[in-house]
Amino acid sequence: MSESELIALLRLTRVPGVGPVTARKLVAHFGGAQAIFDEAGSGSPKAGGIRKEALKNLSNPQILREALEQWGHIQKQGIRCLAYWDGDYPEALRHCEDAPVLLFFQGSVCLAGRRFVSIVGTRNMTPYGREFCRQFLEGIARYRPVIVSGLAYGIDLCAQLAALDLGLETIACLGHGLDRIYPEPHAKYASRIRGQGGLLSEFWLGTKPEPMNFVRRNRIIAGLSEATVVVESADRGGSLVTADLAFGYNREVFAVPGRVGDYFSRGCNELIRQQKAQVLHGPEDFAVAMNWSAPGGGLKPAREREIPMEKFTEEQQRIITLLAREGEQFLDTISQECRLAVGEVAALLLHLELEGIVEPLPAKKFRIKPA
Known part of the structure; x- marks a missing residue:
């Protein structure tokens, strides 16, 4: 650019x-x-x-x-500017209609083609939440995800520090300009995060940490990742806003269940009750739900298979050809590449799924089904 x-x-x-x-x-x-x-x-x-x-x-x-x-x-200040049409703009976020047209980034991680997982929760973290968060990250560390959060007190900081300790990359999404860190006590972690991940914001330098900025920030946390995990939450709070946004983006949402009556489990239990989130018992459940495969690998690769193309319409053949050539693709990308309306593509994909040719993946992605 x-x-x-x-x-x-x-x-x-x-x-x-x-x-x-x-x-x-x-x-x-x-x-x-x-x-x-x-x-x-x-x-x-x-x-x-x-x-x-x-x-x-x-x-x-x-x-x-x-x-x-x-x-x-x-x-x-050596800040990278990422326009939404750039190749290094996060792919999943690009497909959110209200995603920022411009992002500001300081860090070492490449944002393109990465596996992002957002972890959010209450600022008033309990020992139960802290222990679950660390054990969960230990369990999924072999898949090498990039951990996304908001650098806030409680679960956010716990997740990001645990990621750093495990050698994982982590992205802190900020509700202000990159020339400051809020809350101020967390500024001491900024250098380490930049060196093993990065700081990300849509706000100009000089922007103060106003309350409404964090609501806008939450949509980046939700849109950036293929899955959002809520570890602990009361019945109100920013983590529930993030979960609702992720649900609205058709991303996977997981919530750690808690005992009935536990104040900081009310939000998670309610997300599960409303069927906005899957119950999360541990890293194994998560990996299976996300269809993650071998350590460090991507989604399970489809083996070469013979597909009787003649039995499908021209539009269906275009979709099959695209997925066979490029691998897993977002619904919006399929629509653009095949020059078909999103609604039409969704109907065609459903037919191909019923025929056993394609299979859906988290975050509105699709691929050729393994033979």
């Missing part, structure tokens, strides 16, 4: 009334972030699809000055 395009995308994230969903639509319509501002400045009829108020905001010179200043700070 060119510097001018990146600065234009920075500007776009600063425009009042233009959120992630609108920003994506504008980029798709005009063919790029810079093109949006070129059209807005020219007064071209092509900009007629933008509301007058938003058009005025797009032309605000102050936003350009702020974007240029921000870009200077980003360069000085």
